[in-house]
Amino acid sequence: MTESPRQPTHHDALLRDAAALDEALAWGRSSTAPLWHLAIAATRMIQARRYAEALRIYDVILASRTLDLSAYCNALWVVQEDNTGLPRDPERARRYLGACLLHASTNPAIHLNAAGVLVELGEPEAALGQLFAAVYREVDVREALAGGLFAPLHTRARWPELRALAAPRSFGALLVRVGAEGLEELDWNAHRLARSASPEQTFAALRLALDDPDPRLRQHAVRHLCWWREEPEYDWCFPNPAWLSRWHQELTPRVVEGVAIEALFERVDGDLRGPAAHTAMHSFDILCRVCAGVPGFAAGLRRVAPTLAELLRSGDIGLRDQLLDGLFWIAGYPAHAAPLREHLVAPIIDNLTALSRLCSLSDMEKALRDQVDHSVKVLGDLDELGPVQATLRRIVEDARGEVRDVHLRDRLAALCER
Numbered sequence: 001m002t003e004s005p006r007q008p009t010h011h012d013a014l015l016r017d018a019a020a021l022d023e024a025l026a027w028g029r030s031s032t033a034p035l036w037h038l039a040i041a042a043t044r045m046i047q048a049r050r051y052a053e054a055l056r057i058y059d060v061i062l063a064s065r066t067l068d069l070s071a072y073c074n075a076l077w078v079v080q081e082d083n084t085g086l087p088r089d090p091e092r093a094r095r096y097l098g099a100c101l102l103h104a105s106t107n108p109a110i111h112l113n114a115a116g117v118l119v120e121l122g123e124p125e126a127a128l129g130q131l132f133a134a135v136y137r138e139v140d141v142r143e144a145l146a147g148g149l150f151a152p153l154h155t156r157a158r159w160p161e162l163r164a165l166a167a168p169r170s171f172g173a174l175l176v177r178v179g180a181e182g183l184e185e186l187d188w189n190a191h192r193l194a195r196s197a198s199p200e201q202t203f204a205a206l207r208l209a210l211d212d213p214d215p216r217l218r219q220h221a222v223r224h225l226c227w228w229r230e231e232p233e234y235d236w237c238f239p240n241p242a243w244l245s246r247w248h249q250e251l252t253p254r255v256v257e258g259v260a261i262e263a264l265f266e267r268v269d270g271d272l273r274g275p276a277a278h279t280a281m282h283s284f285d286i287l288c289r290v291c292a293g294v295p296g297f298a299a300g301l302r303r304v305a306p307t308l309a310e311l312l313r314s315g316d317i318g319l320r321d322q323l324l325d326g327l328f329w330i331a332g333y334p335a336h337a338a339p340l341r342e343h344l345v346a347p348i349i350d351n352l353t354a355l356s357r358l359c360s361l362s363d364m365e366k367a368l369r370d371q372v373d374h375s376v377k378v379l380g381d382l383d384e385l386g387p388v389q390a391t392l393r394r395i396v397e398d399a400r401g402e403v404r405d406v407h408l409r410d411r412l413a414a415l416c417e418r
Helices: 011-016 018-028 035-047 051-062 070-078 090-103 109-120 124-136 142-146 159-167 172-175 190-194 199-210 216-229 232-237 243-260 259-272 277-291 298-312 315-331 334-343 346-357 366-381 384-400 406-418
Strands: none
Touching: 011 018, 011 035, 018 035, 035 051, 035 070, 035 159, 035 315, 051 070, 051 090, 070 090, 070 109, 090 109, 109 124, 109 142, 124 159, 142 159, 172 199, 172 216, 199 216, 216 259, 216 277, 243 334, 259 277, 259 298, 277 298, 277 315, 298 315, 298 346, 315 334, 315 346, 315 366, 334 346, 346 366, 346 384, 366 384, 366 406, 384 406
16 A cells, blocks of 8 residues: 655644644755745744744754745844844854855845844954845845944945945936936836836937946846837737837837947946846846847857856856846747857756756756756757756656646656657
8 A cells, every 4th residue: 555645734734733843843854845834834933923933944944955935035034133132143143144145146135134144243244245245136225224233334444335336226317317207216117117208218318327337227228128129919018008019119219220239238248247247147138038039139149158158157046047047038049059059058068967966856946947947948949958868867857746846847858758
């Protein structure tokens, strides 16, 4: 008689039943199966101010692996005396930092909470480094900087620079400079801009942004420029599709004539080598999604491909994830095959092989599973799956066939037979 698979106790029960929590924690020390429910239970305990119980859960989660990236951010929040009033535990805090900072590239708010932990550990320069990383990843740190926790940093030499960098650099402010009026707080969504400025004003603001010394604003401009190339059928998400489509038609010729795609790649390439690399990589992803068929894209891709290869080998999960997401959209274009094969196939294969040895497909968090999925798609489009057949078989064999991985596992299994 076959024993039925053991099912994790639901997180609601873990909140109510101390014995069920003890059992789940014991199981979580040897299996990833209950970690999702444990992570949710820990979040609920923080909300209920049951901080000591939440720390017990994070002690187990952070010693293993969880598919819930928020757990790594929340663990650094609850380990701070400033938040909970519990006595400081430097050994636990350092252990949490080691486990959580690995995931900051895919959940940038971790940088902000890590800074708080480092201040309490008496490491002000390391805390400043995390705050700078948060700002460059576009985390709004202004409220946190105004609080008392970071008072010990006020005398550090880089504090004024951090405060200046954290000040918002709004695309809407550039629109005001070129004559747009009555603006509300703006982000980079096309429909919000469309309500507030003419195509002439928007294009003038885009040109200002591309020349701005702040790489974040330059990359916002790249995204604006790209979205104007969206196909009209995507306008269903905007309040007035027909009107906005006409607005796009007026703006697009100005973009095509005034900003070459090679120039966009040049700006992205430069920013990929600096502290705003994650923001620039997001812009690269959008370039790939929207501009892959635009004249000049292949030349721009060839320019940036060596930099992308370096980043793919960098060990930064977030950069690899965004890069492979972009390549997912362009690998099927014949015009792009040569630079992809020349620079990117080898590091993609190396990364896929490393992922296959890291842990079971069933235990990978989303960013890593997406990397597997996108890598296989890119290699398949380029007809380069041959060298990774053994890797695919290992990934398939290690997967347990849980709900979250069954589709990807089955698709990889079919590719193993090609």
